[in-house]
Amino acid sequence: MKNKVLIIGGGAAGMFAAIFAARNGREVHLYEQNEKLGKKLFITGKGRCNLTNAADMEVLFRSVVSNAKFLYSSFYGYTNEDTIRFFEEIGLKTKIERGDRVFPVSDHSSDVIQVLQKEMKTQGVQIHLNTKVKEILTKEGRFDAVILEKGEKIHGDACIITTGGFSYQTTGSRGDGYQFAAELGHKVTELMPALVPMETEEVYTHELQGLSLRNVAVKILNGKKVLYSDFGEMLFTHYGVSGPLMLSASSIVGKRLLKQSLELQIDLKPALSEEQLDQRVLRDFEENRNKQFKNAVHKLFPAKLIPVMISLSGIDPDKKVNEISKEERQRFVKLMKAFPATLTGLRDYNEAIITKGGVNVKEINPATMESKIVPGVYFAGEVLDLDALTGGFNLQIAWSTAYAAGMNAGIAEE
Template structure:
């Protein structure tokens, strides 16, 4: 029986420990927090969107960075197998809009509990409040880990599943990047991802708290379109957030660090420009003796009306029957292209995940083993892998954790 050391008690680390132990290995899991799954606890606003029930093609399409690298691990442990795994542990699940999978209880703590119970059942040694200072190798092979108190724990293999750099209060402080560099690995530039965006326009503050559903967002760099999708968004005191915006941030982050970008919101994507113009004309007909400012109740939520009036250039007190065709069509164009300037992303403390990490060129995609040091494996967010919202990033954690745990164990049998 070999001894496998797992660093990090998050999603990937717990999954790796389970599968290493199921394959008959002695497993020791080190977690510097006082409990396991601290970041998992807050995912999905505490509900834990643990995977996505889409088909494999859509699963891979949701990956933003290094999609091809994940073919082996995704097919080796699919989203269906993830759901079966949790069902076997006694977790009841449900599938919601967008194929998002949640525990029936809506409590992320239930996901953590079934994993903890399985780890204990498998006699995994849980070393909580135990910080690893460095990972040691000798002659290109893993040797052991040195703890912060100076103790060295030897092992046959090590799985680094320390997470990224986001939500640092949960313990994700980039330790894994340091371990990787010390072992000779390249760590790509890291940046916040799935993160809210700041906008330049002052009217953002006027819209604070407004949630828009069924809108289409596009992000442009000059004439070049960087992102386009349909969904929900939210205005905040600094800018914009919500699922649509968070996913956009993962595609535009690098370009945004170079210069501001344009965000264009189609408030009525189900209508063409001509249909939008006809709809406004119909509303105006119903309100022909009213002032412009009092005729828009059916078109927009109340918070948005003042901003749209201001941007339209039409006098708020003007009677609707006095508005010219040109003014009306400009207004239709505004509704189909409500534009603002994105200046930057928010920081790591508001980012759901980290973009960048240990270069996957130096990792075996089938096993998650380092190509630099035999017996060292990586799993989860510490790697240069990320996806959009919807349970996809946790599926990366489960699949790479499964591969690392299973393959580390196989090497030791």
């Protein structure tokens, strides 16, 4: 008789663990509370599904924000190259885009879910939709069974918890896995939204709603201390800032931001030094020397940004360019190199891509993902205290940890 593995949660990690447990000769049952699998996977990467990142291992580890060392075994045990090869082999063509981000050629996340479902069917995984697990039972200190919401008791040799986090609650993320873990005696670290937009204080940032800035450098400071700095793309919203740069920043400064406000500085012209930018502005001013200031800066900024920059410059908009003093011009240059805003807080879980915090990884075997507290119970994916920057890194955490759990679940009992 085959050993029986029960998997709770049909997201990325759950489906992946199911495939490898089944390939490894287990009888696999996957329980998903929603009416379909992969609801969160469907909306990742703006519906395109950024599967993984093709960068080398060093970049992968550097992009993990929490507990990178814990992932050593699983990242090397199942690499990003393995992930790409796996999807290609089960019929999904992939492509690599800017920043080594890997997407399906079709740009449809539904195709990712489709090939995973097809492979589960091929491997004989039994999928139970609209089925919520209410409790996990142990016997003599090890896993014994799960109890479904309707009261049915299902015995198994191992259980893999892949319930995800709190983020995108519209997809059914309710944090059940944290509750299961706590009931089994695990410690769950402090939870908070991560890869989430941030709120700003200034009215002018809200007026810039919809403006996307590419190739800018940002710094987030607490007094004089730089907490985060990077280069890339960001977006202004009706409440503050979003876009890849700001989402990644939220994972680094989020904890601090829950306690106090922080200063955001945007370098609008990072390719130029202050001196070079001053020369550039001088040339523009020379060309427009008889125009009013407000009509002389159109080459420097997107249209939406012009009124805000003029207002913050402190220079009279109607002043003739040839009347602007050197001090005023240099202040204007400094403004372009450090456009200011005050970060006041994080948006909530409904706008967060992932949850920071989770099951304490010190209580998990990093090679197998098995609980050190309750043998026969395994964890994979976002339910663990693991998170990374944007760019496909979080899904790689899901695939690598799910592979380890799927390959090891149910082995010890044989």
